[in-house]
Amino acid sequence: MKRTAFFISDSTGITAEVMGESLLSHFPTVQFERQTLPYVDDEAKANAAVEKINAAALKDGQPPIIFDTLISEALRKIVVASEGFCVDVINTFLAPLEQALGEPSSYNVGRPKVATENRHYSRRIEAIHFALDNDDGGRINRYGDADTILIGVSRSGKTPTCLYLALQFGIFPANYPITEDDLDSMELPKPLRDHRDKLFGLTIRPDRLASIRNERLADSRYASDRQCEMEVSEAIKLFERYKIPYIDTTDFSIEEISTRILAETGIERQFK
Amino acid sequence: MKRTAFFISDSTGITAEVMGESLLSHFPTVQFERQTLPYVDDEAKANAAVEKINAAALKDGQPPIIFDTLISEALRKIVVASEGFCVDVINTFLAPLEQALGEPSSYNVGRPKVATENRHYSRRIEAIHFALDNDDGGRINRYGDADTILIGVSRSGKTPTCLYLALQFGIFPANYPITEDDLDSMELPKPLRDHRDKLFGLTIRPDRLASIRNERLADSRYASDRQCEMEVSEAIKLFERYKIPYIDTTDFSIEEISTRILAETGIERQFK
Numbered sequence: 204m205k206r207t208a209f210f211i212s213d214s215t216g217i218t219a220e221v222m223g224e225s226l227l228s229h230f231p232t233v234q235f236e237r238q239t240l241p242y243v244d245d246e247a248k249a250n251a252a253v254e255k256i257n258a259a260a261l262k263d264g265q266p267p268i269i270f271d272t273l274i275s276e277a278l279r280k281i282v283v284a285s286e287g288f289c290v291d292v293i294n295t296f297l298a299p300l301e302q303a304l305g306e307p308s309s310y311n312v313g314r315p316k317v318a319t320e321n322r323h324y325s326r327r328i329e330a331i332h333f334a335l336d337n338d339d340g341g342r343i344n345r346y347g348d349a350d351t352i353l354i355g356v357s358r359s360g361k362t363p364t365c366l367y368l369a370l371q372f373g374i375f376p377a378n379y380p381i382t383e384d385d386l387d388s389m390e391l392p393k394p395l396r397d398h399r400d401k402l403f404g405l406t407i408r409p410d411r412l413a414s415i416r417n418e419r420l421a422d423s424r425y426a427s428d429r430q431c432e433m434e435v436s437e438a439i440k441l442f443e444r445y446k447i448p449y450i451d452t453t454d455f456s457i458e459e460i461s462t463r464i465l466a467e468t469g470i471e472r473q474f475k
Numbered sequence: 476m477k478r479t480a481f482f483i484s485d486s487t488g489i490t491a492e493v494m495g496e497s498l499l500s501h502f503p504t505v506q507f508e509r510q511t512l513p514y515v516d517d518e519a520k521a522n523a524a525v526e527k528i529n530a531a532a533l534k535d536g537q538p539p540i541i542f543d544t545l546i547s548e549a550l551r552k553i554v555v556a557s558e559g560f561c562v563d564v565i566n567t568f569l570a571p572l573e574q575a576l577g578e579p580s581s582y583n584v585g586r587p588k589v590a591t592e593n594r595h596y597s598r599r600i601e602a603i604h605f606a607l608d609n610d611d612g613g614r615i616n617r618y619g620d621a622d623t624i625l626i627g628v629s630r631s632g633k634t635p636t637c638l639y640l641a642l643q644f645g646i647f648p649a650n651y652p653i654t655e656d657d658l659d660s661m662e663l664p665k666p667l668r669d670h671r672d673k674l675f676g677l678t679i680r681p682d683r684l685a686s687i688r689n690e691r692l693a694d695s696r697y698a699s700d701r702q703c704e705m706e707v708s709e710a711i712k713l714f715e716r717y718k719i720p721y722i723d724t725t726d727f728s729i730e731e732i733s734t735r736i737l738a739e740t741g742i743e744r745q746f747k
Binding site: 204206214215216217218221222225226230231232233239241242266268278288290292293295296299300303304306308309323324325327328329331332335338360362363366367370394418421456457458459462463465466472 | 476478486487489490493496497501502503504505511513514538539540544562564565567568569572573575576579580581596597599600601603604607610630632634635638639642645684687690700703729730731733734735738744
């Protein structure tokens with residue numbers, strides 16, 4: 204069965220998407236075609252959204268599912284009058300929250316400024332630049348300032364995880380590659396030795412590593428099954444030898460790897 | 476008034492956070508202390524969560540607000556029995572969605588695999604490495620593959636925006652700095668001339684730029700008001716001369732800048 208899902212917002216659409224995707228994931232038998240319509244902030248755009256919804260309804264022969272976070276009641280009315288089935292992810296919870304908090308919400312006053320985002324802007328920028336500067340062993344002289352130093356073999360997921368940690372949580376992450384020389388000697392690379400309490404290992408299933416490396420350098424020794432198996436098993440030995448905590452990233456998204464590292468290390472998110 | 480908000484999940488906690496933050500933003504008069512408790516996936520962790528909730532209730536003299544996406548009914552019962560006020564962001568919408576879709580949800584079968592994330596893993600990794608390779612004019616020979624090339628003066632927000640576009644939307648972004656030489660000549664830098672349709676400008680209010688640059692190089696000419704004013708006003712002239720679309724990033728979060736660029740250029744998200 205194929206259905207269309209719309210994520211509609213007068214702002215970025217991110218809340219509607221996160222919430223909607225989370226709900227849709229509970230319907231694994233349905234195949235969804237997705238459309239995000241952000242910045243729907245006037246009547247013309249709301250009417251254009253309705254046209255898209257109705258066209259999808261006609262094509263699918265079924266009402267599209269709509270996750271919307273529209274603030275303006277006038278615009279919401281336009282969208283609700285479409286052929287779609289609207290899930291009102293914000294409004295539904297405002298009345299119970301008003302009661303629990305004993306405060307009126309600012310709902311009808313207009314979209315609240317995303318103050319948290321702006322408040323954190325400088326820290327995020329700083330964290331991202333820290334992650335970039337300290338990527339792949341780039342600037343080992345700043346490891347004293349790092350919140351964590353991820354280590355692992357090439358393409359085990361260190362860089363994306365560091366960037367996510369910086370962008371999403373304002374953490375200062377560094378990463379350092381484990382090379383064949385390190386594995387030969389079974390010693391920690393020198394720049395890491397003074398920072399053992401900050402080290403966190405990433406590992407990955409050898410077949411997955413080979414497939415990722417093959418996308419980069421097809422049919423190379425670097426991407427061979429034998430090489431990947433060897434590197435992964437020896438990296439794990441190295442982690443265990445030095446009692447470095449580590450996780451297998453194979454079946455995890457970048458979000459999961461990042462939040463698991465925080466949970467295991469107890470590193471605090473910078474945005475609160 | 477101070478209240479505590481908990482985001483509780485048996486997984487990353489990201490859905491609970493996004494949804495909860497969005498709802499809390501409608502209560503600007505309340506000051507919230509936030510705690511995220513991810514990977515609450517057994518009774519011991521659920522009981523530990525309850526202890527934290529009850530401690531906060533005692534401290535605040537008010538029930539904490541709880542946004543949870545727990546799947547297990549047994550674990551949910553433990554948390555609901557705490558002193559907190561629970562907002563059930565997932566379950567609330569499942570029954571109406573089951574009706575709209577004419578399908579039972581897999582809700583009680585267990586947490587759905589975040590298949591979308593894994594499906595997109597390779598593309599995200601590729602996009603992030605593209606963004607890194609093509610950051611700050613790094614590798615101009617790959618501009619043919621770029622979805623967009625962001626341009627702007629130093630610290631106008633190019634790098635964080637590119638990383639977000641790659642990480643969140645799987646887009647291949649490049650960025651290129653506009654230098655004083657370019658502003659002197661009022662000419663587009665050479666590497667950009669064959670890619671004018673991909674260019675997108677970022678600008679920023681001069682006082683904000685000066686403050687960001689001061690964090691990097693305090694009291695330098697680079698960070699001076701005069702220099703920042705000059706660079707910003709001339710960069711805008713350059714954008715207008717070449718009819719390059721641009722946005723002022725000053726009051727926007729990285730999420731807003733990124734989604735606005737997509738909305739204005741019509742570049743399609745890679746994850747659907």
